[in-house]
């Protein structure tokens with residue numbers, strides 16, 4: 310028998326390399342590996358980025374559970390103008406295929422737009438007082454969410470998401486975001502070191518965080534999780550906000566500061582990447598492959614009751 314000619318051998322080896330390459334690139338796609346971002350916290354909670362989960366597989370796990378997701382959104386004063394886009398885009402992208410119950414909190418019930426909701430999705434309007442301070446409107450969300458969970462949400466839903474209204478959905482936000490206690494990394498701080506985080510730094514506030522503590526800077530625009538876990542969170546944050554008010558102190562970023570303090574002591578079981586809370590004003594970065602939910606550009610002086 311003759312030896313194989315070197316060029317034939319080279320050809321065969323080449324073919325093997327090529328097959329190996331195709332095989333690995335296929336499987337790394339299947340495994341949804343991301344090496345450019347950290348996708349787990351130091352306490353082993355997932356950080357949800359595009360490419361770290363299989364949406365079809367996750368839906369197969371959650372859909373048979375017949376879950377209802379409560380979604381609270383506050384539209385007080387001129388912020389009612391954001392409701393239409395918020396709701397219309399939520400119908401396209403938010404928890405599609407799940408039962409969703411929107412709870413719209415407003416002082417202008419007559420200005421709530423009527424938006425066509427898909428089957429299995431409901432909307433109820435809850436009247437709340439207006440205020441001449443946006444800080445109060447934003448912070449009192451904790452109180453109204455707490456009391457509404459007590460009054461009805463705990464009987465009507467399994468999970469809850471509490472969202473800012475001045476925003477739109479742009480891509481899938483689905484069951485991959487479900488967890489016991491869910492928070493989002495604020496898009497302005499995911500690349501910053503913690504000494505830059507705008508936590509409350511005054512000892513006199515119950516939201517105080519020392520310079521050498523803190524995991525992430527979480528955005529106040531999204532709080533999520535099991536209804537009972539979010540209930541405890543809102544109750545604690547509300548109580549501390551009111552305790553501070555009694556001492557004539559308001560945390561740097563109102564309820565967002567209290568949220569950050571709470572989450573330092575009660576670690577979220579799932580963390581959403583800034584894909585879930587972007588800002589239209591910010592250019593997309595390399596790590597953010599999909600923008601799912603983003604704050605619209607608004608003229609604060611025009612929409613808020615005070616500056």
Ligand SMILES: CC(=O)N[C@H]1[C@@H](OP(=O)(O)OP(=O)(O)OC[C@H]2O[C@@H](n3ccc(=O)[nH]c3=O)[C@H](O)[C@@H]2O)O[C@H](CO)[C@H](O)[C@@H]1O
Nearest residue numbers: 383384385388443446447473474475528529530562563565
């Ligand atoms: C992206 C993000 O993390 N945003 C947070 C940030 O500023 P933002 O600039 O996002 O605050 P904002 O003006 O959107 O107010 C927060 C929310 O309160 C409601 N609202 C506010 C004013 C008003 O007149 N009417 C009304 O309905 C509305 O649902 C709004 O989305 O800091 C706030 C606290 O200081 C909140 O923690 C926000 O969630």
Ligand SMILES: [Mn+2]
Nearest residue numbers: 473475530604
């Ligand atoms: Mn906002």
